[in-house]
Amino acid sequence: MIGYVTIGVSDMTRAKAFYSSLLTDFDARVLVDMGRICFIGKKMSEPMLAVCIPYDEQPHDPGNGNMVALHPGSKEAVDTTYHKAIELGATCDGEPGQRIPDQFYGAYVRDPDGNKIAFYHFG
Template sequence: MIGYVTIGVSDMGRAKQFYADLLADLGAKVLMDMERIAFIGKSMGTPMLAVCTPYDQQPNHPGNGNMVAINPGSKEMVDKLYHKAIELGATCDGEPGQRIPDRFYGAYIRDPDGNKVAFFHFG
């Protein structure tokens, strides 16, 4: 149902590199780069993450309450992506851990532009 989610960034080169490196273990890469916007994912037919500089040419601002949530398939991959994000320059917004016993495991980061990203696993 979701085609892609777009987040605003201040530095396209940095954002493309950050997300391509971060999501490479999930099989994602930059699929289409149109200078102002780039689509990162496994294929154009599956959900993607798009990074872009704002169309109105004003500074990007992370939304309050907005978040991109990525399900990498296991608790181990949640941990791996969280630590990789931190190594790539993200900041912690909630270390990996069980949030709801036996139901929800998650970790939260802020990318270099301040956008909030969650890595999660149900079960």
């Protein structure tokens, strides 16, 4: 159902480097780079993450309540991806941990532009 999710950034070079490095363990890479916007994923027929300089050329706004949630595949992978994001320049917005007993394990970061990202695992 989801084709791609777009988040606004202030620096495309930094954003592409951050997300390309962060998502290598997901087997994702930049699939299309159009300068102002690029699409990162496994292939064009699967959901992708797009990062872009806003079309109206106004400053990006991470939004309150907006978040991209990524599923790395296991609780251990949540931990690994969270720590990798921090090493790449993200800031902590909630350390890895069990949020709902036996149901939801998650970790939260803010990318270098302040966009909120969740890494999660159900079960």
